Amino acid sequence: xxxxxxxxxxxxxxxxxxxxxxxxxxxxxxxxxxxxxxxxxxxxxxxx
Amino acid sequence: xxxxxxxxxxxxxxxxxxxxxxxxxxxxxxxxxxxxxxxxxxxxxxxxxxxxxxxxxxxxxxxxxxxxxxxxxxxxxxxxxxxxxxxxxxxxxxxxxxxxxxxxxxxxxxxxxxxxxxxxxxxxxxxxxxxxxxxxxxxxxxxxxxxxxxxxxxxxxxxxxxxxxxxxxxxxxxxxxxxxxxxxxxxxxxxxxxxxxxxxxxxxxxxxxxxxxxxxxxxxxxxxxxxxxxxxxxxxxxxxxxxxxxxxxxxxxxxxxxxxxxxxxxxxxxxxxxxxxxxxxxxxxxxxxxxxxxxxxxxxxxxxxxxxxxxxxxxxxxxxxxxxxxxxxxxxxxxxxxxxxxxxxxxxxxxxxxxxxxxxxxxxxxxxxxxxxxxxxxxxxxxxxxxxxxxxxxxxxxxxxxxxxxxxxxxxxxxxxxxxxxxxxxxxxxxxxxxxxxxxxxxxxxxxxxxxxxxxxxxxxxxxxxxxxxxxxxxxxxxxxxxxxxxxxxxxxxxxxxxxxxxxxxxxxxxxxxxxxxxxxxxxxxxxxxxxxxxxxxxxxxxxxxxxxxxxxxxxxxxxxxxxxxxxxxxxxxxxxxxxxxxxxxxxxxxxxxxxxxxxxxxxxxxxxxxxxxxxxxxxxxxxxxxxxxxxxxxxxxxxxxxxxxxxxxxxxxxxxxxxxxxxxxxxxxxxxxxxxxxxxxxxxxxxxxxxxxxxxxxxxxxxxxxxxxxxxxxxxxxxxxxxxxxxxxxxxxxxxxxxxxxxxxxxxxxxxxxxxxxxxxxxxxxxxxxxxxxxxxxxxx
Numbered sequence: 001x002x003x004x005x006x007x008x009x010x011x012x013x014x015x016x017x018x019x020x021x022x023x024x025x026x027x028x029x030x031x032x033x034x035x036x037x038x039x040x041x042x043x044x045x046x047x048x
Numbered sequence: 049x050x051x052x053x054x055x056x057x058x059x060x061x062x063x064x065x066x067x068x069x070x071x072x073x074x075x076x077x078x079x080x081x082x083x084x085x086x087x088x089x090x091x092x093x094x095x096x097x098x099x100x101x102x103x104x105x106x107x108x109x110x111x112x113x114x115x116x117x118x119x120x121x122x123x124x125x126x127x128x129x130x131x132x133x134x135x136x137x138x139x140x141x142x143x144x145x146x147x148x149x150x151x152x153x154x155x156x157x158x159x160x161x162x163x164x165x166x167x168x169x170x171x172x173x174x175x176x177x178x179x180x181x182x183x184x185x186x187x188x189x190x191x192x193x194x195x196x197x198x199x200x201x202x203x204x205x206x207x208x209x210x211x212x213x214x215x216x217x218x219x220x221x222x223x224x225x226x227x228x229x230x231x232x233x234x235x236x237x238x239x240x241x242x243x244x245x246x247x248x249x250x251x252x253x254x255x256x257x258x259x260x261x262x263x264x265x266x267x268x269x270x271x272x273x274x275x276x277x278x279x280x281x282x283x284x285x286x287x288x289x290x291x292x293x294x295x296x297x298x299x300x301x302x303x304x305x306x307x308x309x310x311x312x313x314x315x316x317x318x319x320x321x322x323x324x325x326x327x328x329x330x331x332x333x334x335x336x337x338x339x340x341x342x343x344x345x346x347x348x349x350x351x352x353x354x355x356x357x358x359x360x361x362x363x364x365x366x367x368x369x370x371x372x373x374x375x376x377x378x379x380x381x382x383x384x385x386x387x388x389x390x391x392x393x394x395x396x397x398x399x400x401x402x403x404x405x406x407x408x409x410x411x412x413x414x415x416x417x418x419x420x421x422x423x424x425x426x427x428x429x430x431x432x433x434x435x436x437x438x439x440x441x442x443x444x445x446x447x448x449x450x451x452x453x454x455x456x457x458x459x460x461x462x463x464x465x466x467x468x469x470x471x472x473x474x475x476x477x478x479x480x481x482x483x484x485x486x487x488x489x490x491x492x493x494x495x496x497x498x499x500x501x502x503x504x505x506x507x508x509x510x511x512x513x514x515x516x517x518x519x520x521x522x523x524x525x526x527x528x529x530x531x532x533x534x535x536x537x538x539x540x541x542x543x544x545x546x547x548x549x550x551x552x553x554x555x556x557x558x559x560x561x562x563x564x565x566x567x568x569x570x571x572x573x574x575x576x577x578x579x580x581x582x583x584x585x586x587x588x589x590x591x592x593x594x595x596x597x598x599x600x601x602x603x604x605x606x607x608x609x610x611x612x613x614x615x616x617x618x619x620x621x622x623x624x625x626x627x628x629x630x631x632x633x634x635x636x637x638x639x640x641x642x643x644x645x646x647x648x649x650x651x652x653x654x655x656x657x658x659x660x661x662x663x664x665x666x667x668x669x670x671x672x673x674x675x676x677x678x679x680x681x682x683x684x685x686x687x688x689x690x691x692x693x694x695x696x697x698x699x700x701x702x703x704x705x706x707x708x709x710x711x712x713x714x715x716x717x718x719x720x721x722x723x724x725x726x727x728x729x730x731x732x733x734x735x736x737x738x739x740x741x742x743x744x745x746x747x748x749x750x751x752x753x754x755x756x757x758x759x760x761x762x763x764x765x766x767x768x769x770x771x772x773x774x775x776x777x778x779x780x781x782x783x784x785x786x787x788x789x790x791x792x793x794x795x796x797x798x799x800x801x802x803x804x805x806x807x808x809x810x811x812x813x814x815x816x817x818x819x820x821x822x823x824x825x826x827x828x829x830x
Contacts, residue, residue: 004501012510016696019689026689 050122052087053099053115060088060123066413067117071226072656074377077416078224079658080104080258081118083409084417086126091447094456095554098563098657104257105433107661109550114656139294139430145274145302145320145329159328161245167214167325170239172266173250174259175221176662178278180204182250182308183218186318208318214325217244220584223258225265225370226379234584239269240366246272246325248317253283253290253305256431257423263299264419267331268370272324273301276317280305288434295430300332309668336422342407346418349376349403353396360386376400377415439663443543446664450544456551463544467535471528472608472627479527487520506710510699513763518695518756519687525609525752526683532605533679534672536574541667545570546659553657559639560646562586562657565595569638572602573631576789580796594642594650596796600785600809601638603631606751610780613755618773630781637782637816686750694749695756698742702761714739714761733779733817734772744779750786771829775821783813 055061063085066076080103081087090100090107098111161167171186173179183189187206208214219235226232239247249266251259256277266273277290296303302320306313323329337347354372361371364385374382375396388396400411407414449455470476494516498508539545545567553563564586572579579599586592611630615623701719704711711717715738723738723745730736735744739761746753768776784790784806794802 002502005504005507008498008503008507008511012507012515012696016693019692022685022689023693 049119051116052089052101052118052120053112055089055120055122057089057091060086060126061120062086062123064119064121067119068114072114072658073117074226074412075223075658076110076114076118077412078226078261079108080261080416080420081108082413082416082420085420086123087120088126091451092453093550093553094451094453095551097554098550100550100661106255106258109657109659109661111553111657114658139291139297141293142297144296144300144332145324161326161328164213165245167211167246167322168242168244169208169214169216169246169248169321169325170235170242170244171216171218171248171250172235172239172262173221173278174223174252174255174262176660177221177250177252177255177259178308179221179250180218182248182276182278182306182314183216185308185311185314186216186248208321211318211322214322216248217242222262224262225374226377239266239271244271245328246274246321248274248276248321249301250276250278250308253277253280253288254286254434254437256290257420257427260423260426261416261419264336264422265370265373267299267301267336268367268373270330270367270369272327272329273331274317274320274324275299275301275303276308276313277303277305278308281307281310281312282437282439283434286434286437287432289432291430295426298426298430300334337418338421338425341418341421342409342414345403345406346414349399349414350418352399356392356396356399357386357388360388360392363387373415376403377412437663439665443663447547451547451551456547460548460551463539467532467539468628468631469624471532471535473624476528476531479531480524483527484524487516487524491516491520506703509703510696514695514699514760515692517759517763518699519692521613521755521759522609522691522752523684523687525612525755526680526687528608528612529605529683530676530680532608533574534676536570537672537675538667539570541665541671543662543664546661549657549659550661559642560650561594561598561642562591564657564659565591565598568595568599569602572599572604574605576600576602576604576785577792580789580792583796590650590652593797593801594645596793597645597801597805598638598642600789600805601634601641601782603634603781604751604785604789606786607780609752609755610747611777613758614773614777618768618770626777630777633778633816634781637812641812686752690750691753691756694746694753695760698746698757699760702739702742719761732821733775733814734769734821735776735779735817737767740768740776744783747780748784748787750788751780754780771821771824774824774829775817778820779813779817781813782809782816784809 049064050061052061052063063081063083065083066073066081068076085103088102090102092099093109096112098109099115100107100109101115102108171179171183183204183206186208188209189204189206204218205215206218208216217238219238220232222232222235225236225239238244247266247269249263251263263275275295277292277295280290283290290305292303292305302324304313304317304320306317308314335347337350339347341347350372353375354368357371357375358368361368364371364387366382366385371382371386375386403414404410409417450459452459491512495508495512498511539548548570549563549566551563552566556563556565565583568579568582568586571582576599579602580596583592583595583599586595611627612623615626619626698719701722702711702714702717704718705716706718706721714720719742720738723741726745727736727738727741730741730744735741739758742761743754743757746757785793790802790806793805
């Protein structure tokens, strides 16, 4: 395993963590992961 | 007596009686269709039904069956009864809602809310009068606006720019406080139950009479209110005018002329809105039932009812005047909340019967007539009627072709063909190719770099076969999706979609729906989620449920990458034909399902088609650009979140075995073992490969994941034949919508229906895919 393996693994892990974080954050904020406006509006209402 | 349906296009009459019963009749009355009103027939839809009429200065559509309930007396020419003031009087400024000389500091300061109170506002108005445009100006937000009655189907909140202690709620458009559709119930409940500190009532100045009908009912609520007279630029641009001071004095609330689209008058509106909410300045109390009308019958009835129910109304928290009007109208929801005893109910009934006898009008018509009589008084004193607007003349010219008897349907087909042609063959396709090349170049560069850096083969596989193959393949379809949304947005913003509803009503009625259902169905070609949401504009639960169940048959844009993948590989050069075929197959299956629903789950007739036809307008560049940016942003967000994670998970599962060792052959992987269990189910469709089952399952998360998973698992070599590919295309077209759509259906219809949709769509897809496969095999296709 060379240094680039470690760096690339770390980068991919970071990307995945950010992606999962974004999905969880959106879900908690009531925004659906599908991202469309109708869905977001519906979820916003649900969270009121 | 002659019926409205018997009148020919271009002829006019005076309404004598409005027949029918229930909510529809009330809706007609609320829209201004009341005895004594002049009405002209503009035209009939190409198939002879519905008809478009002009009443009180605006265009309304209604079905022939409903027109048969309205008795009329023909007139050779209109009396001009609704012509208003000749010129503007200079009325002294009443100064309502201001801190100036008319503000009674001593009395008003007592009502002043504490400094830290959040001032909540309800933004209320008729459909398509510019509420969302004004909401965007007030709050600085970027909500989508359209030119179709009922774009807003849910409430949206935001603080006024520069006033953090405020909250404006943009509500769906309503015509009156008598709930007719579910979106109207959202608005009515918000005003009645959430009790906003103040109301911003937006009124379309170019269609003032009908808009003021809702204003009348809002005034009765006794909530501080400011009236925003929108589209004043259009009104004055056509030589019309309004005596703002006079209207303010007559209505008893501040009136502010604005043009929301041009951001004119909005600052003044905010000042007034803050003032009335802060000081809780309620509408000036006055009597809208003129003692001189109908010999004073309505006036006496209203006041008698007010006295009789006042204690109940106060106890129920409903404004007395508003409750009295609703009791007389026979609104069961409000009457039920009052908790009247039998004796009181009988007394009320006698009072109302007496009023009906004296006025010669039934209860609902008498109340509607009372309100319109007051509105006519206000308009005759304060409104100088504009000439026929340029927008209206232009709309009529365009409509001669787009809704013409012989041209409407060919035009609709041509326009939709043009939209799909430009999307898939010209603009979208060119942009997609550019992006595909860019992604391919970036992929090669990354591959070379990884090799030169001597990165381990497992990581190389993850980056190249997993992330770049998966996310990259989905990303390249962004242009097609954005372009299709651009066209759907242009059609909606221009006002054409409303005409499609008018033209298609008779056809849709054959499958048990009304013309208005065409809107969610067309939006379904973009995305199922907003399509399901937009069914709230439909006034009946039956139509709404049926339309929701049909939206998954409309092929959404997320399925395009799936089609493109298989068409490019198996049917090169026949892309347009196959794509069109898939869309048509979706529509035909939808129609067959509709017939089935009509005969089983949803027996009965579609709801009446009562809709306002807006003028054609030039779609706003900012509005369209903003919508496209949102779609592109959402797509990118989805690609780099859900699809990225799904791709990596799939790559992991297909690269490792249960001992977490790198599988030499993907057939030994975890994924192969799990998917192998359901694969036999797909064997009759020629899709018995575990990798195909995995891709289809991934499509449940997001349709684009079918492509990314396919790319990861097959690495460019699918090993399918053309027949199986066709079967795959049909299955992808019809099987269960993605999880976001199912969540939207669950929100609208409940868990049972949502689960049923998943099973039902998968069942239909399986049968259809098998049928296509068998047909192709018998036809000798290899």
